[in-house]
Amino acid sequence: xxELRTRTPTGRVPWPLILIEGGEKSGKSWACAxxxxxxxxxxxxxxxxxxxxxDEYGAIPGADYLVVEHDGTWRQIQESVxxxxxxxxxxxxxxxxxxxxxxxSMTAEWDMLKDWASDKARRRHNAKAKRYNRPQLAADDEPTxxxxxxxxxxxxxxxxxxxxxxFPGIVVVTARGKEVAALDEAGRPIERQRDYRVEGHKTLGxxxxxxxxxxxxxxxxxxxxxxxxxxIRPGYDQPLELAADWSIEHIVxxxxxxxxxEAHTRDLVALQPAEPDTDDQPGLPAALSAAATGLLDDLxxxxxxxxxxxxxxAAGQAQKDGRISSAEGAHFEARWKARKDELFPLExxxxxxxx
Numbered sequence: 001x002x003e004l005r006t007r008t009p010t011g012r013v014p015w016p017l018i019l020i021e022g023g024e025k026s027g028k029s030w031a032c033a034x035x036x037x038x039x040x041x042x043x044x045x046x047x048x049x050x051x052x053x054x055d056e057y058g059a060i061p062g063a064d065y066l067v068v069e070h071d072g073t074w075r076q077i078q079e080s081v082x083x084x085x086x087x088x089x090x091x092x093x094x095x096x097x098x099x100x101x102x103x104x105s106m107t108a109e110w111d112m113l114k115d116w117a118s119d120k121a122r123r124r125h126n127a128k129a130k131r132y133n134r135p136q137l138a139a140d141d142e143p144t145x146x147x148x149x150x151x152x153x154x155x156x157x158x159x160x161x162x163x164x165x166x167f168p169g170i171v172v173v174t175a176r177g178k179e180v181a182a183l184d185e186a187g188r189p190i191e192r193q194r195d196y197r198v199e200g201h202k203t204l205g206x207x208x209x210x211x212x213x214x215x216x217x218x219x220x221x222x223x224x225x226x227x228x229x230x231x232i233r234p235g236y237d238q239p240l241e242l243a244a245d246w247s248i249e250h251i252v253x254x255x256x257x258x259x260x261x262e263a264h265t266r267d268l269v270a271l272q273p274a275e276p277d278t279d280d281q282p283g284l285p286a287a288l289s290a291a292a293t294g295l296l297d298d299l300x301x302x303x304x305x306x307x308x309x310x311x312x313x314a315a316g317q318a319q320k321d322g323r324i325s326s327a328e329g330a331h332f333e334a335r336w337k338a339r340k341d342e343l344f345p346l347e348x349x350x351x352x353x354x355x
Contacts, residue, residue: 011228013259013262014263014264014265015098015168015171015266016258017164017165017171017173017209017210018208019106019173019175019198019204019208019212020175020248021174021175021212022177022213022215022216023176023177023178023216027216027220029053029054032046032102032248033058033063034062034063034247034248035100036064037060037062037063037064038247038249042097042098042169043066043087043099043100044064044102045068045087046066047068047070047077047081047104048068048104049103049106050108050111051104051105054104065100068080075290078159078160084101085101088168098169098260100169101164101167101172102172103172104173104174105173106173106175106200107174107175107176107199107200109157109160109200109201110199113156114153117149117152118142118143118145121143121144121146122137122143123303124143125144154201161203165207167265168265175198175200175204176200177199177213178196178199180194180195181194182195183195205224210222210224210226210227210251219241220246222251222255223239225256227256229256229257289324289325291324292324292331295311295315295332296332298314299311302339302343304343308336308340311336315329315332315333
C-alpha cells in the first residue's frame with residue numbers, strides 16, 4: 001500500500017505563461033516588443049515563427065531583445081526553447097532579473113506540425129503506392145492523416161508546451177484569433193450565429209496562466225486568468241477590460257503579482273499511462289530528447305531497406321554516445337520494427353540490425 005504523502009500549498013505566484021491573441025494588426029507583437037523595454041526584466045529572447053515582425057519592432061523606443069535564429073524545423077525550434085530555458089534557470093539561480101521568452105506565434109507552430117503530419121502521410125502513401133504499383137497522390141490531393149500521425153504531432157506540441165509551462169522565467173506567446181461561423185453538432189453552419197476561435201492547438205487556452213485578447217476596434221480584454229489575486233468568475237464576471245495604457249509589465253508584476261524573488265515554476269508531475277513493470281516502454285521519459293525525436297523523424301522518412309538500415313545504425317551510435325537513453329533506444333527499436341512491418345507487410349526481410 002502506498003504511503004500517503006501531503007504538503008501544504010505555498011500560495012506563491014508561479015512564473016506566468018501569457019497568451020496574447022487577436023485579429024490581424026491588433027498589436028500582439030507590438031506589446032511583446034514594448035515589454036522588452038521594462039526595467040523589471042532581464043534579457044528577452046524572441047522566436048519568430050511565421051510572423052516576421054521581430055526585426056522591425058526592434059526600432060520601438062527602448063526595445064531590447066535578442067532574435068533567436070532557427071532553420072524552421074521543429075527540432076531546432078524545440079532545442080532553441082530548451083536553450084533559452086537553461087539560460088533562464090542560470091539567471092534565476094544567480095538572482096538576476098527574470099529572462100523572458102516570446103514565441104510569435106503559436107498559430108504558426110501548430111500549422112507547421114499539421115503540415116508535417118500531412119507531408120508524412122503523403123510520403124507514406126506514395127511509398128506504398130510505388131511498391132505495389134498503385135496510383136500516387138497528385139500534388140493537389142489531400143492525404144489521409146492517420147491517428148498515429150495526429151498523436152505524434154500532438155506529442156510534439158505537448159513537449160513544447162511542457163517546456164514553456166515549466167520555464168523558470170516569463171513566457172509570452174501570441175496566436176491569431178477570429179470570428180467564425182457557428183456550427184451545430186453535425187458540423188452545419190448555424191444561421192446568423194458566430195463563434196470565436198483561437199487558431200492553434202485546441203489545448204492552448206488551457207495551458208496558459210493568463211489569456212489576453214486584443215482587437216483593432218475596441219479595448220483588449222483579459223479573457224481568463226489563473227490567479228488568486230484577480231477575480232474573474234466564469235459565468236458571472238465579464239472579462240476584464242484593459243486600460244488604454246495597459247502593458248504586459250503591468251499584467252505580470254501588478255495584476256498577477258508575480259515576484260521574481262518568490263516566483264517558482266509550476267509543479268508538473270508527468271503522468272504515467274502504465275506501471276513501469278507492465279508498460280511496453282518501461283522508463284520512457286514524458287518528453288523525448290531532441291536526438292531521439294530527430295531519429296524518429298528520419299525513421300518516418302525511410303521508404304526502403306537501405307533507409308531503415310541507415311537510421312538503425314544512427315540510433316545505435318546515438319545510444320553509444322549517450323545522446324539517447326536506453327529507454328529511448330528501446331522505444332526507437334519498437335518504432336523501427338513497426339515501420340519495417342508497415343513498409344513490407346507481406347515480406348520478412350533479413351536486415352542487419354547491428355552494424
